[in-house]
Amino acid sequence: MEDSKAKVRRSDTPLIRIRDLVFRRGRTTILDGVSMDIPKGSIVAFMGPSGVGKTTILRLISGQLRPDEGTIEIGGKIISSMSYAELKRFRRNFGVLLQDGALFTDLTVFENIATPVREHTNLPEPLIRRLVMSKLSAVGLGGIEEKMPHELSGGMARRVAFARAVVLDPAIMLYDEPMTGLDPIAVSTVRTLMRETNDALGLTSIVVTHNVNQMRELVDYCYIIVAAKIAGEGPPEELTASTEAGVNQFMNGRVEGPIPFHYKPPGAPWGLLD
Amino acid sequence: MAVEEKYLDKLAGPVAEAGKCLLFLFRMLLGIRFSGSQILTVLQQTYLIGARSLVIIMICGFFVGMVLSLQAINALEQFGASDQVSLLVGKSLFRELGPVLTALLFAGRAGTSVTAEIGLMKATNQIEAMELMAIDPIQRIALPRFVAGVISVPLLTAMFNALAILGSVVFSIGVMDLDAGIFWSKLQTGVYFGKDFVGGLWKSVVFGGTISLVAVYFGYSARPTGAGVGTATTNTVVLSSVLVLIFDFIMTSFLT
Numbered sequence: 156m157e158d159s160k161a162k163v164r165r166s167d168t169p170l171i172r173i174r175d176l177v178f179r180r181g182r183t184t185i186l187d188g189v190s191m192d193i194p195k196g197s198i199v200a201f202m203g204p205s206g207v208g209k210t211t212i213l214r215l216i217s218g219q220l221r222p223d224e225g226t227i228e229i230g231g232k233i234i235s236s237m238s239y240a241e242l243k244r245f246r247r248n249f250g251v252l253l254q255d256g257a258l259f260t261d262l263t264v265f266e267n268i269a270t271p272v273r274e275h276t277n278l279p280e281p282l283i284r285r286l287v288m289s290k291l292s293a294v295g296l297g298g299i300e301e302k303m304p305h306e307l308s309g310g311m312a313r314r315v316a317f318a319r320a321v322v323l324d325p326a327i328m329l330y331d332e333p334m335t336g337l338d339p340i341a342v343s344t345v346r347t348l349m350r351e352t353n354d355a356l357g358l359t360s361i362v363v364t365h366n367v368n369q370m371r372e373l374v375d376y377c378y379i380i381v382a383a384k385i386a387g388e389g390p391p392e393e394l395t396a397s398t399e400a401g402v403n404q405f406m407n408g409r410v411e412g413p414i415p416f417h418y419k420p421p422g423a424p425w426g427l428l429d
Numbered sequence: 430m431a432v433e434e435k436y437l438d439k440l441a442g443p444v445a446e447a448g449k450c451l452l453f454l455f456r457m458l459l460g461i462r463f464s465g466s467q468i469l470t471v472l473q474q475t476y477l478i479g480a481r482s483l484v485i486i487m488i489c490g491f492f493v494g495m496v497l498s499l500q501a502i503n504a505l506e507q508f509g510a511s512d513q514v515s516l517l518v519g520k521s522l523f524r525e526l527g528p529v530l531t532a533l534l535f536a537g538r539a540g541t542s543v544t545a546e547i548g549l550m551k552a553t554n555q556i557e558a559m560e561l562m563a564i565d566p567i568q569r570i571a572l573p574r575f576v577a578g579v580i581s582v583p584l585l586t587a588m589f590n591a592l593a594i595l596g597s598v599v600f601s602i603g604v605m606d607l608d609a610g611i612f613w614s615k616l617q618t619g620v621y622f623g624k625d626f627v628g629g630l631w632k633s634v635v636f637g638g639t640i641s642l643v644a645v646y647f648g649y650s651a652r653p654t655g656a657g658v659g660t661a662t663t664n665t666v667v668l669s670s671v672l673v674l675i676f677d678f679i680m681t682s683f684l685t
Contacts, residue, residue, distance in 0.1 A: 217561055219557075219560060219561070243563045243565075244563070245563075246561060246562070246563035247563050249561060249562075249563075251558060251561040251562065253554045253557065253558055253561075254554065255553060255554065257553060257554040257555050257557065257558035258555070259550075259555055259558075259559075260549075260550070260553070260555065261546070270562070270564065271562050271564070273466060274562070274563070274564045274569075275563065329561070
């Protein structure tokens, strides 16, 4: 079992291939020439200081944003050249867990999880019920299906959102700061769910986060993004020992280093803070 | 020339916004499917924004009927024509006051809640989550609320009218001691079902559509922050109230 897991994690087939990605917002370059291969079956993290463009990569991968230059290829298909209808169909392969869970506040827990099923399949109601209940008990929350999202704790809401994300058995999971604002027990629960689901279903997961400690035990491979470029990559333990100044500063949480304390607006004429 | 350009620039913003709003309307209408789940969501929203506005509409309708009768009787008494009160109340109510006041109350009660709800959904990433799940948020969130508004406002207007007539009956017959037979016969013979009552209801369909479109559009395009949602909510009330009064004048001039 352990061997097969390791095999999945080490799989060399890249499911997602990103080449020379450039994305600009106005005059600011958010991503500048980013290239990477994400192998099938792995959990990969994009890490970096806040506001560096980690979530932007997630939005580019899911096709919400289009790159200015470069390509993103998933399973041999180039995302930026898809039409709206193709993209909509393609997004069924994604499971998404956003910051705070983003549960639909006007629906019960049951209806939240059932929404993607109802939208994308024609399953009869008893089957939808069985599917939803099985996912709900898989995240350890059987019996709360009639509750409204505001009645749940932060950790429970995140687990319900997780159940909703995996209800259609996606091939790729996208996580945007999945553990923000959770207590240590909830963090461990979500982390275990992420790892076990990934390995059991052979998914490929991409996690965007700035929390180094929470990711050390979870992810197989990390990309550290600093100043619009990949400053370092590798398994988390290797990156902690990295000698590259930006990576070392971020992984060890130091104030001094190439990532500046002062924000410098693009095109600012003064060099006082340099 | 420079002054003209300045004014044109100022005009360009609202015109572009109106264009976006119309495109938003077309995107919503293209999403109509008549599927079971869509009909169910529309019914749920009709309950939430329509049926839940009933109490305020009924109370206001009742008092508007009373005050209208009070003013009418005071004025008509001078000519010895106070028995014409039901005619005056019926005509003014069915043609103008019912549809317009109901629309204004609906904008304050339901329009704001729709904008705030959609704006908060945006601020809490629910809209983004939907897009990522390949669910069209315009079809799933905006459309049912829009259709529910179009259905609710005419029904609420009818209810407002009914309660206003009741208010008028209570004041005119109960308090001022007018003859009940004359009251009802004047109402029956002088107020026409098609021209007055149904004409007013047609107006209220347009008002319902206008308020709901403004409410869902402002909610959907709100900045996803507390201040952004607040501004969007205020804009919904202001713009939809102004549009209701403008459309009322236009429709009244062309239809009657």
